[in-house]
Amino acid sequence: MRTGRSALVAALSGALALGAFTVQPAHAAATGIKVSNVVVNKGKPMVVGTSDTKYPTVSYRVTWPAGYTISTATTNPFMYHGTTPAKAYKASGNQLFHADTITCYEDGTRAANCQGTLRIRPRENLDSAKDATTWKLGAVAFLEKKGGKIDHEYLSTSGTLQVKRAARATVNASPEPVVKNRTLTVTGKLTRADWAKRTYAGYGNKLAKLQFRKAGTSTYTTVKTVRANSSGNLKTTVKATVDGYWRWTFGQTATTGGATAAGDYVDVK
Structure with a gap:
């Protein structure tokens, strides 16, 4: 009442x-x-x-x-x-x-x-x-x-x-397009909110998962786990076999939220 x-x-x-x-x-x-x-x-x-x-x-x-x-x-x-x-x-x-x-x-x-x-x-x-x-x-x-x-x-x-602290992840896979079974280099950067500097700074030494989604499907699969360097930069190589989307993702911790990059589409010729 x-x-x-x-x-x-x-x-x-x-x-x-x-x-x-x-x-x-x-x-x-x-x-x-x-x-x-x-x-x-x-x-x-x-x-x-x-x-x-x-x-x-x-x-x-x-x-x-x-x-x-x-x-x-x-x-x-x-x-x-x-x-x-x-x-x-x-x-x-x-x-x-x-x-x-x-x-x-x-x-x-x-x-x-x-x-x-x-x-x-x-x-x-x-x-x-x-x-x-x-x-x-x-x-x-x-x-x-x-x-x-x-x-x-x-x-x-x-x-x-x-x-x-809010976090972000970016991704870039190259070359685009890529020849089938050739090496694809996937880079990215992890950042998180720096409240003292009022900007996003590199999230160093954080583990992130590299995931792939085949074109025409809806599910991402983890390919490998990579640790960012001290500046938050990520880099690895994979074999290109089919068209699809690549992304970096990581989960939240006690102090920082998780983040997932938008998928970067790669055409395999």
Whole structure:
């Protein structure tokens, strides 16, 4: 049953960072507000490049003490890593992932179910490879008392989000066309997001699979596995027997997303 929407949280779409929050808490104290049942991005990692803004989903349940309503007991979620939510918020500034849109509905039991999105802007929120790690969901709880006094506290939650560096793979097979049973040279390059330099840099020493798909079919088969050099460059040779597509591919790791090159078609004469 939806008995009331949080006008405060819903109205601050795109501006829920505490730096933009107009009500400044006057007193740090335990509020009695609790956050539970947290799910961030449906439990999946978020792969982030160097420029595109990402919006991981978030949902949670919030409860508050007797005598208050959703308009006087509110939560402001954010993601942090490396320390407690209070220390992280005070020290990290823009490096936190703040809420983009959050809407909360009361259910009639001094509780509300909330859902919405967080916002990751890589050029503002990420500046080091160390940011490719597990982020935690925290929240600032606000309790507005009679007379306008506002208590607040920083809450820890069970919510986490694994943030990974986006990666890319390229491929080039030559010569094109190639004489049947002659040698085909397949090159490529592996790169991944460098958040400090705001660009994609070579993904050195990474293992990648060389795959082939025969023309007229839909399935790629792994031909061999090759390790990139220190700059992320790949090179190998194969025998050309039939027309088809060649590509490099590799899977994700704890810190980096996977990547697959678009197939490069080679005509065999």
